[in-house]
Structure formats: structure tokens, C-alpha cells
Amino acid sequence: MVTLDKDEHILFEVRKHWFVLATEIFWGFVALVVPIIIFSIASSLPVVFQTSGNAIMLFLFLYTAWLLVVWMIMFVLWTEFYLDVWIVTNKRLIDIEQHGLFSREISTMQLTKIQDVTSEQHGIISTFMNFGELRVQTAGVEKEFVIKNVIDPNTLRKKLDDALSKIRNKESF
């Protein structure tokens, strides 16, 4: 939760590209297939498993339990993805880093202190999917702000540059 000053408003928010989340969700789907593969391998083995009840129902129970665990992990990943954000206001850059559910780091930087904004894209996937890295530096030895795998870093750099130009020219926005 971020509290803004009275004369402060949000210009834009910066999040990671959906491809990052899609990659994590893909592994979730792989995790759903694994028990089916294990079950089909186990059923072809020359071993007879005797249970005290219906074996198919036991498998369905275990598979659904696994499904529920993966389901919860998926939503934890989405929450982590959604809450990991840069908020750019007309005064500050607020960097919120969400690591899992119980680790959260918030840093702020005055826009007036920003000296350099750099966008970088490396590799085939990031070029075609249009995501990359955005880094913001100050003149001093303060912490450098870096957000990786961000959507359209070049446009975001231009938007940030525009905001900085307005501040330098003392325009209200």
C-alpha cells in the first residue's frame, strides 16, 4: 500500500511482461501432467499395487490434491507478479519488489534526482515479445533502480524522459 502526497498523482505503472508469468504458469501445467505420466508408467510396471479401497479413486484423490496445491501456487505467482511494480508519480519513482507472499521491499526516488534512464533488450524472445530491462540512475551513489522483463521498455523510457523534461522545465503535469 502506497500513500501519496496531496499534490501527487500517479502518471503510470510499470509491470513485468505477461510472458514472465506465462513461463511460470507453463511449468504449472507441466506439473499437472507429471502425475499422469507417473501413473501410466506405474500401471505398465510388472508390480501389483493393492489398496484397501478403489485404486482409481485413490489416484483421483491424490491427483486432485496435487491440482489444488498447483492451483494455490499459480495464484501466489500471479499475486507476486501483480504486486511487483514501479509506480511513477509526478514527484517520485516508487519501486515495489514483492518476493513471495511475505517479503516486500519499497524504495522511492525523487524524479528530480534521476540523471539517466536506460532501456535494454537482449535476445530473440525479448525482441519479438517486446520486453526488456529498464534502469534508472542518479548522479549520486544511491541505489540504482532496475526492473527486468518489463513491457515495452523503449516506450516507458520515453514516457519517463517526458516526465523528467517537464520537471526540469518546471511544467505542471
Add this chain to the structure above:
Amino acid sequence: MNEGISFGIKRIGDVFKISVPISPSVLWATWFILLCAFLFVSWVLVHHWGYYGVKENRKVFAKTIYFVGGIGAMILLAIFIGAYSFIQ
């Protein structure tokens, strides 16, 4: 009659019988642990979505999908435990 040694899959399968004595009460205990985990994760997620400012429409959408899937899975699990005991 001497049956000899057979390497056929069915014969070996007859030899290697593994008994898995899982009673329905073990499954109910597992279900209860899962229920506790689900309630805890739900509480944390709903808190985060509300407190850290997830947009209202996304919050409603995420809550609907999450709880329909989660509660549906819990109900299915209970049905499978019942079926495990009664269907032989």
C-alpha cells in the same frame, strides 16, 4: 505340476504385490490438512489483494476464479474419499 520360471509380465506381476493399506481416515486427515492450507493461503491472498491495492475488477475476477477452483477441488476430494471407501 512344475510351473518353472516364467518371465512373463503377468507372472512377475503376481510375484511383486505391494500392499498399500491406506484407510479412508488417512485420506480424511490429508483432506483436513489441505483444507487448513487452502484457508491459510486464501486468507493471505485476499489480504494482499485488498491491502496492497489490486484493482477492483481484477480482484473480483481473481477471487471468483480462485474460490470456484479451490472449493470445487475440496468438494471433489471429499467425493473421491467417499468413493474410495464404497466402490471396490
